[in-house]
Amino acid sequence: MSKRKICILTVVLLMVILRIIYFIQIKDYPGFSIFLFPDDQEYYDRMAREFSAGSYLLSEVNITRGPGYIYFLGLIYKFTANSALVARIIQFGLGVITGLMVIQCGTLMFGGVVGILAGFLYSLYLPIIAYEAALLMMPLIAFLVTAGLWLFFCARRNRNLWLFALSGVCFGWAFLCRPNSLILPFVLAVSLLIRKKHRICGVLFLAGTMSLYSALIVRNIVAGGDPLNITTQGEIVLLSGHWHDSDGIGWYRTPNEPQIIQRAGGSFLRFLSILWSDISSNIPRWATKQAVKTYAFFLGYEFPQFIDVQFLREVVPLLRLRGIPFGVLSPLALIGVALMLAARKSTERLFVVYFVSACASVIIFYIIARFRQPFIPLFCIAGGYCIARTAEWLKLRYVKRIIIIIVVFGFLVMALNSKALTRKYRMSFAYNQLLNRGNLYLAQGDLDKAEIAIKRSLRFDPASKMAAFLLGVIEFQRGKYNEALAHLTDAWMMGYATDQLYKHLAMAYHHTGELKKAVGFYKKSLDVNADQFDVWNNLATAYMQIGTVEEAVEIWQKNVRDYPDKFNAYYNLACYYANNQEYKRAHSLMREAERLKPGDELIHEKLRMLEKALKEQ
Incomplete structure (x- = not known):
């Protein structure tokens, strides 16, 4: 060969x-x-x-x-x-x-x-x-x-x-x-x-x-x-x-x-x-x-x-x-x-x-x-x-050798100094890489590593709206709702205005018992992106807790129409009708919830109770 x-x-x-x-x-x-x-x-x-x-x-x-x-x-x-x-x-x-x-x-x-x-x-x-x-x-x-x-x-x-x-x-x-x-x-x-x-x-x-x-x-x-x-x-x-x-x-x-x-x-x-x-x-x-x-x-x-x-x-x-x-x-x-x-x-x-x-x-x-x-x-x-x-260096003439030395030296200097020459870009790269790493760890549920990466990104951009938002999400997932509100509010005040920010602000206020503020931010989130079943559901729950039952029922009915593949859309409305002793409507909705989520023990127990109530009625 x-x-x-x-x-x-x-x-x-x-x-x-x-x-x-x-x-x-x-x-x-x-x-x-x-x-x-x-x-x-x-x-x-x-x-x-x-x-x-x-x-x-x-x-x-x-x-x-x-x-x-x-x-x-x-x-x-x-x-x-x-x-x-x-x-x-x-x-x-x-x-x-x-x-x-x-x-x-x-x-x-x-x-x-x-x-x-x-x-x-x-x-x-x-x-x-x-x-x-x-x-x-x-x-x-x-x-x-x-x-x-x-x-x-x-x-x-x-x-x-x-x-x-x-x-x-x-x-x-x-x-x-x-x-x-x-x-x-x-x-x-x-x-x-x-x-x-x-x-x-x-x-x-x-x-x-x-x-x-x-x-x-x-x-x-x-x-x-x-x-x-x-x-x-x-x-x-x-x-x-x-x-x-x-x-x-x-x-x-x-x-x-x-x-x-x-x-x-x-x-x-x-x-x-x-x-x-x-x-x-x-x-x-x-x-x-x-x-x-x-x-x-x-x-x-x-x-x-x-x-x-x-x-x-x-x-x-x-x-x-x-x-x-x-x-x-x-x-x-x-x-x-x-x-x-x-x-x-x-x-x-x-x-x-x-x-x-x-x-x-x-x-x-x-x-x-x-x-x-x-x-x-x-x-x-x-x-x-x-x-x-x-x-083939030795075959070249002296003048060509000099020219090549100059060219090689010039490019080597450019390569060696690229870090200093592009410091601004590299800082931007480092910020985005750390932020992206924090997002990945957050998606994997590793909150400690996510927090470390995001806090390190603040060294490159102390006024980062995205970092403040992610820190708020981390604190929310830890159950520290007041700390979450502090970070999320900072992000909002810096001009970060997305459906996810409003959603997390609303949920944090919801958990701290400030229901009127929660309702306001749920609405803001839906104004940005109306296709959020979980936000509609949370908003209805907040209305029920405030006492505005009609608005809550209207949302649950809307969820049944707009999200026919969501079992809890039927479940929530069925529970409302059951509490009002409208057992037939409740039973029909709960059966649909069971079809969408077969084997759920809670739904099965509710169905058994509704069937018993229908017989007694």
Whole structure:
């Protein structure tokens, strides 16, 4: 067996072993990877189940998140009885195949040494494994982008027209997962179309890229939505950005999303119009912001700041190894790109164009860590090139050595000082991670650990409304209602106004016997969110304790109408009628409560008493 094959086999075994270790460490955790973007995972799981059940057009008129991944996951569910476990194992497999294609891409462009080095770098970039273990689109996009590049370079070398079309299909699929992925295939298409002898190849490549999008346009027309829409959420993020990572391309900072949707009216073209007017109103400011975002992009971090990385590493010890962190991979890649420019060769310069376009597709639109993951293979290839060329150090001329020393020193200084340069951002990250950890411990019922984490977050933001609210919830669950009221009132006075805050204030006042205040806050909670059965129930109980029986009965009757699947809606009203000696109505309602909660001893005892009362009557 040749040395090259041994190296490739070593890389593949390393990738497989790391993924097996990750899987073993995480499989017994409740919610299996749900701590990575649970809302996104729940959405993809729900939509994929719709597809597997036969709803191929999906229930949403305008799809909220990437349809490319929804249909991929839906196909897996279709043939595996909706098995999320199988989907994650398939994504691990895609990660290994992506690593193999990274080796092939590096070899095709710069030789076998660069390819092997790129494969090792990719295998040691551990955050990508965490994304593969979740029901998220990043591993699929990474696979499609890398496959598209590999097929593109194979097509160029072999002059195979069908490979160009197939490469375009891969990029088109990635485009349906994340629309900003279109920039890279656009650059590839231009590189073909500007040369007369390659124009047919360019046309086939574009046809492949747009084929799947054409199918989505047909789906949108049939479903009655905006024909050009890919993802409505993508439009919002593009304009507004994410509060936890960065501004969007526009000037807004966490705007009211419904207002943006209303302004766009569900039209992609109208959205582009809003975006253009936003940018053109102040181009210098826009350019300055892009420069800041570029700097932040290359300093980088593996996970968004609201992910509690320390907690993640406690659950998955494999991540404590760090592998090749982005703070190392990024400078390596940038040095590699600088060396490519100095080489003055067409392949190197073409790769630089691809690399810059891929980075721009993230920097201009977002700086969210997970959006950068699909282009990590390009960083690995550039990093492999840097290492390979540095190994040829003695062959370089003196002047080039000096230039490289300056470049390397500059990037090392930037990496070493990133902590001081981004102190503000790191403080924000620490605050959100501690707060998120407190939320997780609170959900698990570990109140002491939750309190420690939340109090530590106050060091970074002493006036945190969310921390005050969570401390109030902790004290409430401990039964210390006066202490809970103090924290909850602080949060309210600082401007925190949610249905959950009002609900907990009401319950705390309810427990301390201040019934009128409890009623007031129950009403406030329902004004914010009327769909809260437990709040309606508590409000009715408070009315009964005050003595306003009619209001309580009216709420109980409403609960029976609005929440027919809640046993206690029937139980409470049945108890009221029983106390008023309306045994027939009470018996009917109590039977319904027993149907919804069979085997409950209290309901069974009440039914027995009502049946006895009916006989006596």
